Each structure stands twice: as C-alpha cells, then as structure tokens.
Amino acid sequence: MIDAYGRKLKVLRLIVTLRCNYNCIFCHREGQVDNVQELPASAYGVLAEAFASLGITSFKLTGGEPLIRKDIADIVSEVKTYGKPYDISLTTNGYFLVDLVHKLREAGLHRLNVSLHSLNRDIYRYITGVDGFHRVIRGIEKALDEGIKVKINFTLLRGLNDNDVPQLINYVVENKVNLSLIELHPVGKGKEVFNEHHQGLDDIKGYVRSKFDNVRVILREQNNREIYVINDNVFIEFIRPIDNPYFCLGCNRLRVNCSGGLRICLNDPNVKYSLFEILSSGKNRHVKVREVIKAVLSVNKLRRPYNTFNLTTSPNFLLKNISNRYGFRVPLVKEVGVGII
Numbered sequence: 001m002i003d004a005y006g007r008k009l010k011v012l013r014l015i016v017t018l019r020c021n022y023n024c025i026f027c028h029r030e031g032q033v034d035n036v037q038e039l040p041a042s043a044y045g046v047l048a049e050a051f052a053s054l055g056i057t058s059f060k061l062t063g064g065e066p067l068i069r070k071d072i073a074d075i076v077s078e079v080k081t082y083g084k085p086y087d088i089s090l091t092t093n094g095y096f097l098v099d100l101v102h103k104l105r106e107a108g109l110h111r112l113n114v115s116l117h118s119l120n121r122d123i124y125r126y127i128t129g130v131d132g133f134h135r136v137i138r139g140i141e142k143a144l145d146e147g148i149k150v151k152i153n154f155t156l157l158r159g160l161n162d163n164d165v166p167q168l169i170n171y172v173v174e175n176k177v178n179l180s181l182i183e184l185h186p187v188g189k190g191k192e193v194f195n196e197h198h199q200g201l202d203d204i205k206g207y208v209r210s211k212f213d214n215v216r217v218i219l220r221e222q223n224n225r226e227i228y229v230i231n232d233n234v235f236i237e238f239i240r241p242i243d244n245p246y247f248c249l250g251c252n253r254l255r256v257n258c259s260g261g262l263r264i265c266l267n268d269p270n271v272k273y274s275l276f277e278i279l280s281s282g283k284n285r286h287v288k289v290r291e292v293i294k295a296v297l298s299v300n301k302l303r304r305p306y307n308t309f310n311l312t313t314s315p316n317f318l319l320k321n322i323s324n325r326y327g328f329r330v331p332l333v334k335e336v337g338v339g340i341i
Contacts, residue, residue: 001054001055001296003303003304004301004303005249005303005305007249007250007251007252007303007305008252009054009055010055010056010057010222010252011056011058011059011222011253011254012047012051012056012059012060012253012254012255012256013062013254013255013256014044014047014060014061014062014075014079015063015256015258016039016044016061016062016063016066016069016072017038017069017258018036018063018064019063019064019065020063020065020068021095021130022065022093022095022129022130023128023129023130024093024127024128024189025126025157025189025192025193026155026157026185026188026189026197027188027189027190028185028187028188028190028266036257038069038258038259039258039260039276039280040071041071042078043260043280044075044078045079045083046082046279046285046288046292047256047275047292048078048082048083048085049082049083050289050290050292050293050296051254052083052085053289054293054296054297056085057087058085058087058088059079059087060088060089060090060113061076061079061089061090062090062091063091063092063258064258065095066090066091066092067092067095067097067100068096072100072104073100073104073106074107076108077107077108080107080108081108087110087111088109088110089109089110089111089112090104090112091112091114091115091153092112092113092115093115093128093130093132093136094114094115094116094132094140095130095132095135095136095139096139097112097139097140098135098139098142101139101142101146101148102142105147105148109148110148110149111150111151112149112150113150113152114139114140114150114152114153115152116136116152116153116154117153117155117157118133118160118161119164119167119168119171121133123160126160127157127160127161140152140175149178150177151177151179152168152172152177152179153180153182154168154179154180154182155183156181156182156183156184156204157184157197157199158197159196160197165181165207166211169207169208169236172236173231173234176233176234178234178235178236179235179236179237180237180239181201181204181236181238181239182239183200183201183241184198184199185241185242185266187266198242200240201238201240204238205226205238208228208230208236209228212230212231215230216228216229216232217229220237222250222252222253224246224247225237225250247307248305248306248307251265251305254303256275259276260274260275260276260279261273261274261276262274262275264299265304265306268306273295273298273299275295278292
C-alpha cells in the first residue's frame with residue numbers, strides 16, 4: 001500500500017494502553033492525551049489480519065507501558081497468529097520485563113525496545129520518576145538469556161544524560177545490543193522541556209567515528225535513519241525527527257491507539273479515524289477485517305510528510321545528499337543485508 005508521496009506502508013504501531021507506571025519528563029504519549037477504553041486482545045488479531053493483507057510485515061506494540069496489560073502475551077499471540085509478520089517488537093520501560101519476558105517469548109515476540117535514559121541511578125529516577133534502574137538492567141539481561149533481541153532507546157537530554165553517552169556506548173558494545181539515540185521531540189510533555197533539554201545528535205556521531213575503527217554508515221529505509229555499525233554486530237541508530245524532511249520522506253508507518261483510533265502522524269493530531277465501532281461490533285470476524293481494510297485504504301490517501309521543504313522523492317537524490325556528508329556512498333540497509341534491527 002503506497003500513499004500519494006510514494007511511501008510504502010510497512011509498519012504498524014499498536015498502542016495497547018496509555019497507562020504507565022512511569023512519569024517521564026518528556027513523554028509524548030504517542031500523541032494521545034485522554035485515557036480511553038482499551039481494545040480487548042482479540043481486536044488485535046483483527047487488526048493484524050487486516051493490515052497484513054495490505055502489506056504490513058512489521059508490528060510494534062507500544063504504550064503507555066504495554067506490560068501493564070495482564071493480557072499482553074495474548075495480544076502478542078493474536079498478532080503472531082493472524083498477522084503472520086516477520087517481525088513483532090514491543091517497546092517497554094523494562095520495569096516488569098524480568099517477570100514477563102519468558103511468556104512474551106513463548107507468545108512469539110521477536111524483539112524488545114527497552115527505554116534506558118540514563119546509566120546513573122539518580123538521573124534515571126529523576127527522568128522517569130521511578131527508582132527502577134536495577135530492575136530494568138535485570139530485565140535486559142533476562143531477555144538476552146531468553147534469546148530475544150534487544151535494542152535500547154535513549155532520548156538525549158542536554159544537562160541530564162548527555163554525559164552518559166560514552167558509558168552507554170561501551171555498554172551496548174560489550175553486551176552486543178543495539179541502540180537508538182533519539183532526539184527530544186516537542187510533542188506532549190516534551191514541549192515543556194524542549195528548550196531546556198534539546199540537543200542535537202551530530203556530536204555523538206563524531207564521537208563514535210573517532211572511538212571505533214572501520215565504522216560503517218548505512219541508511220535504514222524507515223524514516224531514512226542513519227545507522228552506525230560497530231564491529232559488524234552493534235547498530236547505533238540516530239533518530240532525528242525535528243525539522244527533518246528526510247525523516248518524513250521515509251515514514252512507512254501508521255498508528256492505532258488503544259481505543260482503535262487511526263493516526264497517520266505523531267505531529268499532526270487533525271487527521272484521525274476511529275475503528276472502535278468496527279472492532280467492538282457484533283459482526284463476524286471476516287466482516288470486521290474487510291471494514292478495517294476499507295477504512296485504512298481511505299485514511300492512507302491522507303498520509304503526507306509533515307516536513308516537506310526542499311523535498312524530492314528521488315531515492316538517488318536522497319542518498320547523494322546524505323552520502324555527501326561523509327564523502328562516500330551510504331548504502332541502504334536492505335543493500336547490505338543486515339535484516340531487522
């Protein structure tokens with residue numbers, strides 16, 4: 001399924017709850033404000049089947065904190081059974097991970113994105129509002145023991161966790177886990193702290209290139225994210241959503257919130273469509289799937305890049321401009337065959 005700007009839809013973010021046991025100072029709540037009625041686990045099977053028929057191959061469960069839901073393993077199983085994706089991942093703050101990771105693996109989960117916004121216990125507690133640092137570390141270790149791939153999400157906050165970056169990079173290299181370095185986003189609570197704590201990511205790129213030999217730079221198709229590959233087995237991904245037309249040009253996702261609301265863009269709250277009536281109706285499963293497909297096709301016509309200045313849809317132009325910053329061609333992830341990260 002391709003939108004009017006030539007962007008192929010491949011990823012679906014399923015926001016399974018807005019409830020969370022943390023109170024992070026920059027949380028954007030996936031662009032959602034009010035707590036609403038949550039869909040049952042069975043609804044995620046309907047969504048997975050409908051979106052899979054439209055070409056979705058990757059599903060990400062997120063929140064809030066997904067592990068708060070007592071039926072989270074059932075949701076994973078529904079997506080696995082009816083979506084038959086090659087990738088199911090879940091984003092979590094990691095607090096409950098040590099207790100649930102085995103059930104998640106048995107349900108079919110492939111990957112975890114674990115938020116770890118500081119390696120300093122006191123700074124971690126300040127950012128999240130919870131003294132959970134050591135529980136999260138244990139959860140990461142148990143996930144790795146269970147054979148689940150782990151990526152750490154780290155939102156850079158000037159004056160708070162910027163000094164943690166060298167230690168964090170050492171940690172991911174030593175433990176062979178991947179890392180997403182995320183630019184602070186002025187959405188939700190992020191607006192309140194943006195001016196005080198926003199910092200760009202370019203200095204970290206320079207640090208990585210100076211610290212490690214033979215760093216490869218590749219370009220991920222999703223949001224055209226730059227990835228630095230260390231030792232051929234650790235991927236450091238730079239997520240820069242601010243005023244970045246390349247980021248928007250590579251957007252290949254939709255969101256469905258926990259009450260069935262379709263969102264095409266985190267930055268744009270105006271374009272949305274509710275699937276709640278379809279999913280909560282007494283109609284049989286096949287009818288629900290057909291009606292979800294019809295709604296998604298309609299909404300897809302409204303998808304557009306949020307940032308469009310100086311934008312061209314030519315892949316060669318895109319790669320040329322990004323590659324010029326390094327003095328050599330930056331290949332796409334699919335060209336170097338590293339698979340899902």
